Amino acid sequence: GQNIDQPTEMTATEGAIVQINCTYQTSGFNGLFWYQQHAGEAPTFLSYNVLDGLEEKGRFSSFLSRSKGYSYLLLKELQMKDSASYLCAAGSSNTGKLIFGQGTTLQVKP
Amino acid sequence: ETGVTQTPRHLVMGMTNKKSLKCEQHLGHNAMYWYKQSAKKPLELMFVYSLEERVENNSVPSRFSPECPNSSHLFLHLHTLQPEDSALYLCASSQGTSGALSTDTQYFGPGTRLTVL
Numbered sequence: 001g002q003n004i005d006q007p008t009e010m011t012a013t014e015g016a017i018v019q020i021n022c023t024y025q026t027s028g029f030n031g032l033f034w035y036q037q038h039a040g041e042a043p044t045f046l047s048y049n050v051l052d053g054l055e056e057k058g059r060f061s062s063f064l065s066r067s068k069g070y071s072y073l074l075l076k077e078l079q080m081k082d083s084a085s086y087l088c089a090a091g092s093s094n095t096g097k098l099i100f101g102q103g104t105t106l107q108v109k110p
Numbered sequence: 111e112t113g114v115t116q117t118p119r120h121l122v123m124g125m126t127n128k129k130s131l132k133c134e135q136h137l138g139h140n141a142m143y144w145y146k147q148s149a150k151k152p153l154e155l156m157f158v159y160s161l162e163e164r165v166e167n168n169s170v171p172s173r174f175s176p177e178c179p180n181s182s183h184l185f186l187h188l189h190t191l192q193p194e195d196s197a198l199y200l201c202a203s204s205q206g207t208s209g210a211l212s213t214d215t216q217y218f219g220p221g222t223r224l225t226v227l
Contacts, residue, residue, distance in 0.1 A: 035218075
């Protein structure tokens with residue numbers, strides 16, 4: 001079957017580091033996306049991993065382990081504007097589509 | 111500015127009304143998508159069009175009817191909806207040239223917040 005699991009909510013402090021985990025079970029897995037969605041706005045692309053390892057992009061990094069069916073999004077030097085929902089999505093070559101998790105709502109506090 | 115626009119942003123309709131949602135992408139993409147986003151639930155893929163041909167219909171009730179007149183425009187026609195259809199409806203587009211839409215980065219519009227009374 002197809003399944004994506006990520007925590008529903010997380011809270012972190014401004015200036016800190018937070019890691020948002022995502023586990024997936026996807027037949028024909030062919031890549032893992034992370035999107036950011038502020039309340040009332042469109043989801044925006046953050047990262048795409050298809051190979052194992054860490055991809056760094058400024059304050060945000062994304063990690064993938066295909067053998068473990070696991071990914072995480074790492075946010076450093078948290079800012080108040082990082083308060084948003086973070087969506088994990090796995091691609092399936094079998095179905096030809098993305099399967100989304102329910103999203104992790106991150107609240108950054110002063 | 112995402113390059114994908116949706117109108118209207120908010121819509122309230124009765125169960126007997128007929129309305130349409132519009133999506134336009136200015137990115138030169140070949141694939142377009144309709145998603146439903148309900149509170150505390152994952153994004154649900156409804157329809158996918160690639161080069162104006164429907165390639166995915168995810169067991170969506172017939173009261174939702176998509177239309178893709180060209181690669182830049184996508185409509186979702188609504189008829190005899192139910193209160194449980196109240197949700198945020200998101201449109202997205204992607205390049206659609208890779209042959210594997212599941213590896214395409216999708217670009218989303220801001221959504222239409224639909225309330226069915």
